[in-house]
Amino acid sequence: MTILDIASPLITIAQRTRQAASKLALLSTEAKNQAIAAIAQALESARDEICRANIADCETAAADGIPKPLYKRLQLDEHKLRDAIAGVRDVGKLADPVGQVQIHRELDTGLVLKRITCPLGVLGIIFEARPEAAIQIVSLAIKSGNGVILKGGKEAVRSCEAIVKAIKQGLSQTAVNPDVVQLLTTREETLELLKLDKYVDLIIPRGSNSFVRFVQENTRIPVLGHADGICHLYIDKVADINKAVSITVDAKAQYPAVCNAIETLLVHQSIAAEFLPKVAEVLEERHVELRGDQRTLAILPQIKTATATDWATEYSDFILSIKIVDSIEDAIAHINEYGSRHTDAIVTEDLTTAETFIGLVNSANIFHNCSTRFADGFRYGFGAEVGISTQQMPPRGPVGLEGLVTYKYQMTGDGHIVATYTGANAKSFTHQDLV
């Protein structure tokens, strides 16, 4: 089946996905949850097959000499697979984002307006090495009533095929047509997918910054996600030094490869002489390379010089640039100039200063006296995260299932016409919200 899908032109695949998705959109929560349970069951039954496919992928990748971090991401052992299947069952437990009544209003007697959430339609998901991402994405797509066209990394092709085969097998015994899930395997298909704005409603790219930027610049389909994550921590003049040190270390060194880790530390000049030596000591113990501006170097002469490029760089590594600023205004100006509107935090004991920071920094997540690393859908209690958006329009920040639905205005009347409410003897609307 999968082979056949790939052989047919992409547009046919997209149409078939769309058609199957339009049926999925109308299914009850129970029917969708049954499909999700069937997927979990089918993946369990296909465990050996999936692991064998992954070993074959890993062998090829090793022979091709792919970098070690990528190799680790590619590996899908029994432990990772069990976690991914547990994740599918968790999605089954989440609240259904479809069918929520956002507005219920009588416009006049017998003329009732409802705004109700509904699926977007078809999602296009392009992800890199990690094959278990396909498992999570498919369960989220089905829970939200959407079809999904997956394009995995070429290193993971056998793993993805085994996973999607199992998922389709699981779905075949449910109310959900297996056509709602499709797998693409070639790079050419990715480019074609980005052009299908008639059939695909949202693209979610999961990969490197440059890859996400490429996607954003090469499609008219809305893109959910973010390219850069240049996050800042500002240590105010009235910061608690202990909190400041501990938050800096957590925000930089707890897991530097992720988007919500900080890249630049901004320090108020009046606290710098006391704070910087203390934080530098702990950061150096954690093997973090420090790079400072001239004023920082005067306090920490042992560290490297930060150049203008540093302020605009997402290291995603054990490197931290440090700049001393004269005021909170300078800190905010630096963040709004170099930041990615992702996550920025302030450490201060002054509530007014914290409010100024929260009010004037133009980012999706703005924190006071806690680590930037909290910017995450699971930590926010969303249950599942489809991505973190740094765009200005909603959905922004960590996006859960609600990012995969839209809404329709539905109105029922009894022959109501606009002429009744227009002109000299116009009837008035009642506009009464119904509970």
Place this chain on the structure above:
Amino acid sequence: MTILDIASPLITIAQRTRQAASKLALLSTEAKNQAIAAIAQALESARDEICRANIADCETAAADGIPKPLYKRLQLDEHKLRDAIAGVRDVGKLADPVGQVQIHRELDTGLVLKRITCPLGVLGIIFEARPEAAIQIVSLAIKSGNGVILKGGKEAVRSCEAIVKAIKQGLSQTAVNPDVVQLLTTREETLELLKLDKYVDLIIPRGSNSFVRFVQENTRIPVLGHADGICHLYIDKVADINKAVSITVDAKAQYPAVCNAIETLLVHQSIAAEFLPKVAEVLEERHVELRGDQRTLAILPQIKTATATDWATEYSDFILSIKIVDSIEDAIAHINEYGSRHTDAIVTEDLTTAETFIGLVNSANIFHNCSTRFADGFRYGFGAEVGISTQQMPPRGPVGLEGLVTYKYQMTGDGHIVATYTGANAKSFTHQDLV
């Protein structure tokens, strides 16, 4: 002041707007309402000046021989101006869309997350002839805490300048910096504005379909609005004939120039012989030109033939295309193929059929037994409408003030770090919603 703004490069104007808007974003509802009241007052004081400027615009336009409908839209007499000023005062009465707490959740003791609405930043509004549009837009922008860069039609340049001058004068006595409102007057500036994605957060084009499409295709800034509005009315086999006739006439002929008027009537074959002659009689009385497919012509031999082009045409005029379909599935397929995802309606007494239609038609507004002409922010009770969006992602349908705001995730801790919630002895989150 206006002259000076225009003389300086656009990027400087945009930066200045952005700076003024970031202060406006923090103002209280009361301060914004005072500014809106001051605008209304200043426009009243400048009434003569504005009307004189408009007369000059109209004289030039008449000399240039602009079409009569455009001329009528350009005219801003004392009556229209009074209505527009009343509209400003109405915006003052609307609920403030900024500062609404959408999520308030304790993640753990002392670690509290809030999602709060905030302004988008700077709006770019490009509108055609009607100069009073500037008045409405500025009041909506200020209510929602946004800066606004206006570009009016070249025919209305004197009127717009007089209006913006009065608005800035009004603002100069308030907490709102007059720099939040800017007026551009040349076509070259429009093109440049569309490129300023670093400074402008949302573009709202108000004009012809081709103009909106041009804007959508030539900017990376999000665009709120719609190009086409090809709306359908489907008369089901179990429709009430009286309702069907009355809704058809209202949806087509009550005001055909607007986007929510229908262009195509789809009729179930089993009701066509009874319904079509009745509706044709009334539509012809209202001077509506009818164009039908072959099966329609068999019933209404007097009308013109509809070609394939008709199904894809927004007439915006007293013309209606008619097609007979064999089933609701055929009707839905036609709508999803040719429609604009704007507004489509069904007339039927069968509730199940209505539900199928609402479930499977993929439009922003889907109506049952009422006219498509109800798709409108004022009629929905939003108080003000910034546009109707036909995109799939929210905001879609009629968009009120809520379309001019976004949100920030704000979190306050007391030194909380992620390391506490990770690894072998990970603490659990409480994820408790606070009321």
